Amino acid sequence: MTEPAPPARTRIGTAERDAALDALGEHMRAGRLDPDEYTERATRLSVARYVEDLTPLFQDLPDGVPAAVARSSGPGGSPVPVVDGQHATEPFAARHRGRVMAAIGPVCLLLFFVFGFAGGWSWSWLFFLVPPIVGGVLYGNPRAGRQRDR
Numbered sequence: 001m002t003e004p005a006p007p008a009r010t011r012i013g014t015a016e017r018d019a020a021l022d023a024l025g026e027h028m029r030a031g032r033l034d035p036d037e038y039t040e041r042a043t044r045l046s047v048a049r050y051v052e053d054l055t056p057l058f059q060d061l062p063d064g065v066p067a068a069v070a071r072s073s074g075p076g077g078s079p080v081p082v083v084d085g086q087h088a089t090e091p092f093a094a095r096h097r098g099r100v101m102a103a104i105g106p107v108c109l110l111l112f113f114v115f116g117f118a119g120g121w122s123w124s125w126l127f128f129l130v131p132p133i134v135g136g137v138l139y140g141n142p143r144a145g146r147q148r149d150r
Helices: 014-029 035-046 051-058 067-071 092-119 124-139 142-149
Strands: none
Touching (some): 014 035, 014 051
């Protein structure tokens, strides 16, 4: 019989390191770490490559490894797909805001000329209202940015 393969280690990235560093800062502000302990753990954290490297840094602190790092992996430790630096589990609009806004201007300009020549210029200017409306829908919710940053 062959031994089962060891489980794959989950790599962390800059976002997870930043979240872990923020958590260490919170523990220092709460008085759980003195400045020397914080500096030593932050130094070790800066070279961490895997979630397992973070465990010893948080094992004696409440809540263990920060939730932001735990969220970065899916069920069973498998990574959540990342598209353009954002988790693919985010809503479509959150993942494609930049693309939609980049495309909407040229599309509206094209529609302006197509419908202007075909149907008259009296109402084709309305296509210039589409970009701000789409921008308001995609970027107008002030809570959308905060939810995305969590």
